Amino acid sequence: MSDVLIVGGGIAGLVAARRLALGGRSVTVLEASDRVGGQLARHMLGGIELDAGAESFATRGGIVADLATRLGLGGEIVPPAPLPAWLHRADGSALALPATSLLGIPSVAVASDVIEAIGTRAALRAALDLVIPAFVGAKAETLGELVRRRMGPAVLEQLVAPIVRGVHSTTPDEVSIDRASPGLRAAFLREGSLTHAVRSLRERSPAGSQVVGIRGGVVRLVDELMADLRRFGVEVRLGARAEEVTPTGVQVAGERLSGEVVVAAPGVAADRVPGRRITLVTLLVDAPELDAAPRGSGVLVAADAPGVQARALTHITAKWPWVAERSGGLHALRLSYDDAPADAVERARADAAQLLGVPLGRLVDADSLTWERAAPRTHAVDGMRFVGEAGSGTGLAAVIGHAEAEADSLLGDEMEPEG
Template identity: 65%
Template sequence: MPERVDEVVVGGGVAGLVLARRLAMAGRRVVLLEASDRLGGQVRRVRVAGIDVDGGAESFATRGGVVAQLATEIGLGGEIVAPVASPAWLYRADGTAQALPATSLLGIPGVPLAADVIAAVGTRAAMRAQLDVVMPATVGADATTLGELVRRRMGDAVLEELVDPIVRGVHSTRADDLPLDRANPGLRAALLREGSLAHAVLSLRESATAGSQVGGIRGGMARLVDEVTADLELFGVDVRRGAAIDLGAVTPERAGGVEGRVTLATAAPTGDDRLVSVVVLAVDDPALDDAPRGTGLLVAAEAPGVRARALTHLTAKWEWMREQAAGVHLLRLSYDRHDLTDPAETARADASALLGIDLPSPLDVAVVPWRRAVARTHAVDGMHRIGEAESGTGLAAVIGAAEREAGRLLGALSGGTDSATD
């Protein structure tokens, strides 16, 4: 007879781990199937110059507090840290660099006529963006994408010169292709509540946890996976790495030869997926000591001579990492491709251009390829589904969706409903 349990979770990324933990805590018999030999999905550590560095997500959005709540539950609440209070920069299409506006969200300015907004987009474009505050709140409130909303309320220049580079760096896509409610689930409601997009941005920024839009964990986000995995063992989850899983044969009641209520927490490869990579460099150059571009840069798509879409100066962003690195600088570059011929030299050249410094050859390098799932064609009708392809990019979105799905599944058993929110 086939093996039977209460719950089968297919996929050992963060979403699958969080769901399996929550179901097991409620007393359900859970099997988690992971095709690879590693748990955590797009959260993983790599070692560069003797230092553990996140090769995937290295921070999380603080909105809603969902990641912080999970971290606290698993004993990492005291390890949550804020980044250094230094601005990120934008590398523009004309090859110049400019600090991002201080009061912005996803590049959307909270004060359109602020000096740093005018410096970034010009007086004419800033004045066009200012029209947002006199428009009815309903203008753009029905937008389906972030790009549509920003274009209608603040104009093309703000979209193309501020928002698109940030969306490209964070979500590996264009603002016109990013659903509004995935970009920021609270933005539409804040627009209607506050009366303008600029005021909505200010409101959301003020409500961010600890005054910061992002947070991290001392020692790296991979610690989150370590502790959740330990909880799976504690609560009796049967974790099977290297499982033979034919995603085409998975049904709502069976997966990998195990019967039970199935939740798919992974996505089959499709032609719409994006193959991307992260390159981390360890560099010894005193010229980086003063963090010439703050915590890093986002890159406009048309920027000349640079293939990276973003650079994070890790040792300038995180105090704990600077202490561990002891004078060595760690630079992380993100690419919308995975077939770089010479990753170390490509990243060194890009970092030199972005930072305005002719950097020496790196002391060490790590290259991490990723597949970013963007399609929802990976499950049959009626199957429970979680993960990046469903919730959108970012740990806050992925974890929040997994927690809500756990509530719905457990609520269905008791006949109740779940009201959890991000």
């Protein structure tokens, strides 16, 4: 009998288990599959070990970096190479994204790279944000509504929408301001314009520091979490599919386990909210033409771009120097898709060639994985606690922060700060 039963051994379940164990609770983690980590995973391509899931994390709030440091990985946190991201537009052309922007929202609406991206007329419309009364958009709930009202449809559709699609797998009108960019709403209300809000946030977080990774892969978080759980005496059961879950127990293989239940897996509750399926295709190619990183760190794709199904491409070996050091001159590319395309690898090869604008050369290895992204849950089910994407939304910072907060709430006054 454990004090707490955690159903699901993804990153949220492991983080919650560690936090609860530190608070003195006896914890058992039940994972239905044969491995822990969920969407933090690794795969091997051509003898190179790469992240199969998240390969970077947002620096906002310092949540993930703080956990990594507590796990002994603080010295392994690395920034990406200082390369621009590119945009593949609806007309099939490509250009580098404006340098001083946040989620595509420009801090200087009439900058030359903004004008090149959306045209002079649209840039002048965006510049009106500086003179529009501050109350306009002050009550906006979604990022789309805020940008549309302050800067107009061109900034929203041509700059913001492709980035939100690539980062959050949704549209600006479906993502809240706080989820898309924590701190943006407060900065807008404080500064009185979206332009000054973005400029303020960018000054606090200089270019290149919005995301970071971990040398050897973000999946190393899972390795270190498991090492801590073993040290703290947490039992982790693999292949333990929950047959019945209540707030006070779990049925597994005919055995009834008792304890307070924390659900860290999608699909456990009967009224589960359908989520999205995301497919990631990784290609390892021998293509000297890519040595010059013709599209910087990667390409975001407008939703109606002709002939391309991918929503984003990451040039992994250009973005992460530690990968390039281990690649032996080969290039790793990762393309993301909504759901799973037919003939995923061939589709990815065709899309990559079009997005990068150069021949891909010889395909050395490839892998395709489909992840199911849980939709956020808006209410409790039978009094059970939920962590993971169903409770927090997407993004490592959101998932880890929410899991630790839920564990702290369960512990009450028992949790002492980590030293």
